Amino acid sequence: MAKKFACGDVVEGCGWSATADDESGLFKKISEHAKNEHNMTDIPDEVIQKVKSKIQEV
Numbered sequence: 001m002a003k004k005f006a007c008g009d010v011v012e013g014c015g016w017s018a019t020a021d022d023e024s025g026l027f028k029k030i031s032e033h034a035k036n037e038h039n040m041t042d043i044p045d046e047v048i049q050k051v052k053s054k055i056q057e058v
Helices: 023-038 046-056
Strands: 003-008 018-019
Touching: 003 023, 003 046, 018 023
Parallel strands: none
Antiparallel strands: 003 018
């Protein structure tokens, strides 16, 4: 089942979202977005845990 993440669930006001076939593919998209839009070169473990808790199956 595909996975979906909405950045606004973690970063208030961000309208970006992504869908991928699996969590690995989704995290590639999320890390690119975090780097390009939120200037995050390293994503702290606490943010990764928040992101994981907001991933939905679609």
